[in-house]
Amino acid sequence: MNDIFRLRIAFQTMKDNKKITIIITLLFMGMAAMYCGMFPSFKGVLEDMIATGGAEPFEPFFGPAAADMATYVGFINLELYQIFWVVILGILLGFIAASQISKEIEGKTIDLLMSNPVSRKQIVFEKFIGLIPLILIINFATMLTVIGTTVAIGEDLNLYYLFLTHLASIPYLLAVIGIGLLISVIIDEKMKASIFFIALLMGMYVLESISKIVPDYEGIGYVSITHYFNPYDSLKFGKVDISGVIVLIAVTTVCLIISMLYFEHRDIEVT
Amino acid sequence: MDVIITKNLTKYYGEIKGVENLSFTVKKGEVFGFLGPNGAGKTTTIRTLLGYLQPTRGSATIFGKNIEEDIVEIKREVAYIPGDLNIYGHLTGKQFLDYFAALRSREMTLLDELLKIFKVPLERKVKGYSKGMKQKLGIIQAFMDDPEMVIMDEPTAGLDPLLQQKFYDFILKQKKKGKTMLFSSHILSEVDKICDRVGIIRNGELVALEDVETLKHKRGKKIRLKIKGKPETFKGPKDIKIKDGWIEFVVTNNIDQLIKKLSKYTILDLEINDFALEDIFIHYYEGQT
Numbered sequence: 011m012n013d014i015f016r017l018r019i020a021f022q023t024m025k026d027n028k029k030i031t032i033i034i035t036l037l038f039m040g041m042a043a044m045y046c047g048m049f050p051s052f053k054g055v056l057e058d059m060i061a062t063g064g065a066e067p068f069e070p071f072f073g074p075a076a077a078d079m080a081t082y083v084g085f086i087n088l089e090l091y092q093i094f095w096v097v098i099l100g101i102l103l104g105f106i107a108a109s110q111i112s113k114e115i116e117g118k119t120i121d122l123l124m125s126n127p128v129s130r131k132q133i134v135f136e137k138f139i140g141l142i143p144l145i146l147i148i149n150f151a152t153m154l155t156v157i158g159t160t161v162a163i164g165e166d167l168n169l170y171y172l173f174l175t176h177l178a179s180i181p182y183l184l185a186v187i188g189i190g191l192l193i194s195v196i197i198d199e200k201m202k203a204s205i206f207f208i209a210l211l212m213g214m215y216v217l218e219s220i221s222k223i224v225p226d227y228e229g230i231g232y233v234s235i236t237h238y239f240n241p242y243d244s245l246k247f248g249k250v251d252i253s254g255v256i257v258l259i260a261v262t263t264v265c266l267i268i269s270m271l272y273f274e275h276r277d278i279e280v281t
Numbered sequence: 282m283d284v285i286i287t288k289n290l291t292k293y294y295g296e297i298k299g300v301e302n303l304s305f306t307v308k309k310g311e312v313f314g315f316l317g318p319n320g321a322g323k324t325t326t327i328r329t330l331l332g333y334l335q336p337t338r339g340s341a342t343i344f345g346k347n348i349e350e351d352i353v354e355i356k357r358e359v360a361y362i363p364g365d366l367n368i369y370g371h372l373t374g375k376q377f378l379d380y381f382a383a384l385r386s387r388e389m390t391l392l393d394e395l396l397k398i399f400k401v402p403l404e405r406k407v408k409g410y411s412k413g414m415k416q417k418l419g420i421i422q423a424f425m426d427d428p429e430m431v432i433m434d435e436p437t438a439g440l441d442p443l444l445q446q447k448f449y450d451f452i453l454k455q456k457k458k459g460k461t462m463l464f465s466s467h468i469l470s471e472v473d474k475i476c477d478r479v480g481i482i483r484n485g486e487l488v489a490l491e492d493v494e495t496l497k498h499k500r501g502k503k504i505r506l507k508i509k510g511k512p513e514t515f516k517g518p519k520d521i522k523i524k525d526g527w528i529e530f531v532v533t534n535n536i537d538q539l540i541k542k543l544s545k546y547t548i549l550d551l552e553i554n555d556f557a558l559e560d561i562f563i564h565y566y567e568g569q570t
Contacts, residue, residue, distance in 0.1 A: 018383045026371065118367040122422065124333065125361035126384040129353045278333040279294070280324055280365065 019123075019133060023140025027106065031144050034102055038094065038148055039155040045089045046159035049082055056080035070223045075242040082165040083246050086156065091241035095179060097215060100186045100236075101208055103145065107190025108207040110137045111273065113200040120278060131270040138191055138266055145183045149176045168248065175244040181258035182239035186211070188265035189235070195273040211236075235261060282309040284430060284461045285330065289339035292329045299325035300485040302339070307463055307478075312456055314476035314493070315465040322485040323465035324364055327434050331361055344429070357387075360423035364434030364465070368415055370408035374401050378422060387426040395421045398447050412439040420448065424455070431455075433464035437471060449475050501533035503554045509547035517542070 057080040059065060068076035072092065078084025111134065114120040123133065153176045160167045190207050197203035214234035221231030231237045238254035285307035292299035300322040307313045317323050328334045330341055332352035341348045343355045368377055382389050396403075399417035407415065416439040423431050437445045452462055452475055466472050472479055473493065481489040489496070505527050508515055512523045517539075522529045532539050543551075 016386075018380070022380055118363070118365065119369050121333070121361075121363035122366065122368060122381075122419070125331070125356065125363070125423075126381060127353050127356040127386075128384060275335065277294075277335060278328070280328070 017136055017139060019128065019136035020140035023110070023137055024143050027141070027144055030106060031147055034099075034144070035148050035151045038099065038152045041094050042090060042152050042155040043159045045094075046086055046156055046165075047163060049085050049165065050163055052085065053080060056085070071219060073222075073242070075246075078242075078246070082160075082167060084242075087242045087245050090156070091175065091179075091245065095241060096182070096236055096239060097211075099148065099183070100211055103141070103183055104186045104190040104207040104211055105204045106144070107141055107187035108193045108197075108203040109200040110141070110191060111194040112197055112203040115198045115278065116200050118280075124278065130274045134191065134195060134270045134273050135266070137194075138187065138269075141187045141191075142184070145180060145187070149179065149183075152176070171245055171248045174248055174250055175241050178244050178250045178255065179239060179241070181255050181262070182235065185235045185238075185258045185261040185265070188262035188269075192265040192269045192272075195269045195276070283307065284309045285313075285341065285343050285463065287330070287339065287341040290326070290329060290336055290341050291338040292325050292334055293337045298485045299334075300329070300482070303482075303487050304339075305480055305487060305490055307461060309461055310456060310459045311477040312452060312462045312464070312475050314472035314479040315463060315482065316467070316469070316472055316479050317465075317482035318467055321482045323467075323482055324434055325485070326482070327361075327432055327463075327465060331356075331359070331432060358429040360426075360428040360431045362419045362423045362431065362433040362436045364438070366415060366419045368407045368410075368418055371406065373406050374403040374410070374418055377407060377418065378403075378425065381422050382425065385426045389425045390427045392421070392425040395424055395451075398451060399444070413441065413444070416440055417444070424451075428460070430461040430463070433462070435466055436464055437466070437468065445471070501531050502536065503529070503531055503552075504539070505529050505552040505554075506543070507549040507551075509549060515546065 060077060060080050065076045065079055068079075072088060075084055075087055075092070079088060111120070114123060124130065153172060156167075156172060157169060189210065193203050193207050193210070194200075197206060215236050218231040218234035218237050221227050221229065221234075221237075235258060238251070238257045240251060240254070243249040243251065283306040285305075287303050287305055290303040291301050303326060315323050315326065325334065329336050330343065330348060332348055332355075336349070344358055346355050348355065372380065378392070382392075399421055401410070401414050401417050401421070407418065410418065416436070420436060423433070437448060440448060449471065456462060476493050478490070478492050479496065480487055507526055508528065512526055512528050515521070515528050517528070518530050518532070520530060
């Protein structure tokens with residue numbers, strides 16, 4: 011049992027993901043700097059748009075955040091967090107998670123890895139642990155970039171609320187890698203697994219969108235993990251929905267347990 | 282002492298038979314050859330023994346531990362060289378060996394010796410390795426912590442003849458130290474050279490399980506001869522074959538009788554050979570397409 015805490019495979023997973031971690035971190039730092047820095051030049055246009063009722067079509071979907079588009083907080087919420095954080099970062103991280111085990115099966119390196127005295131459960135668990143630094147590094151670096159850019163352009167932002175938003179995104183991103191890893195132990199080809207994850211996340215996102223736009227369909231939004239992370243509430247009001255956090259942690263835990271159990275009992279065939 | 286004991290070990294892939302009712306034992310300190318053509322079930326057997334596949338029926342123990350319950354414990358003592366082996370391409374040879382050494386958490390007592398026998402470019406990324414280099418690295422990782430047993434799936438694939446010989450020497454040296462080896466092969470000459478016992482597998486079933494020496498004795502001697510006059514006039518055992526003027530047949534027991542019989546003919550040429558495993562193999566696979 012002591013072996014499970016030594017995390018050799020987790021460390022190797024971190025090392026293996028070093029390059030991709032750097033690339034995604036730089037990408038999100040760039041995006042954060044760009045969107046925050048763009049705000050002063052968009053401000054006037056957005057104010058005009060809201061004054062003439064141009065934001066109304068977005069209201070059912072983004073709620074009060076749409077009307078807030080012309081404020082700094084509202085702007086970075088919509089552009090940076092709703093789109094880049096929830097959707098794009100979700101896709102990227104899930105894509106990586108979904109390939110973790112599947113690429114070892116597809117590439118047959120799993121044969122050698124499993125020849126060591128490590129249980130299959132431990133392999134799955136350590137792969138999960140090995141992805142967590144990726145989430146933390148991107149979060150922290152992006153947060154610092156937002157702070158830096160905000161100071162540079164002289165806008166107002168509650169730094170505690172910003173911190174809270176990034177903190178609240180961690181359970182969401184953990185759920186993303188949990189689901190990705192589950193797909194990864196079931197589907198043997200890494201491309202198929204990753205694409206399946208994207209389809210799943212987009213499907214959930216669309217369902218949540220429908221639930222917001224179409225009356226009587228509010229209920230279907232609950233099946234989407236995107237429903238449980240709301241950056242606007244934390245960024246604007248410092249509110250974090252604790253029940254949402256619990257749901258996301260539960261999703262992560264359940265996915266991880268099913269992945270471990272499923273992987274423990276499946277055949278690793280020669281393809 | 283029996284290191285591996287299997288009882289009616291059976292693996293079906295859905296409806297398709299992988300192996301059926303395999304019952305055999307491997308003794309401590311022996312080199313056990315697992316022989317059969319491609320697709321006979323060698324790899325399925327090995328992968329079932331090592332917990333990659335779940336047995337459909339039957340059971341097996343390795344070092345007294347059940348393969349379905351204690352596979353992690355088993356792997357502390359048993360190393361594996363997979364067939365069609367692949368190694369992380371993004372790591373260098375050294376990084377790969379360091380990673381695996383950390384996972385074994387034992388002294389790498391044989392590492393230096395192995396690196397001297399099987400030279401690999403340790404600083405280069407495995408991506409740039411040839412098939413033979415990868416195979417060498419696979420051998421090194423398996424033996425580096427001097428495990429009690431190594432299970433190998435066609436381990437000499439991709440090695441040149443010189444390296445194959447070095448590998449055989451190394452295996453025999455390990456055997457002398459009391460280590461157990463199980464390896465599969467479809468190359469009979471290597472089984473002939475290094476195995477103590479051999480299991481022959483056909484269509485997923487074990488058709489023979491014998492000492493290599495006994496097996497060869499049992500099959501007797503191969504006789505080829507040329508006589509003066511028409512070869513058809515030669516009267517010998519029933520299964521005589523005539524090829525290019527050569528008379529060929531097998532004698533299983535009484536060689537003296539044969540020699541006396543031969544004295545009645547004028548012999549132009551004569552060859553007496555031990556039965557090679559090849560011939561035994563052909564015997565077991567005769568009539569099979």
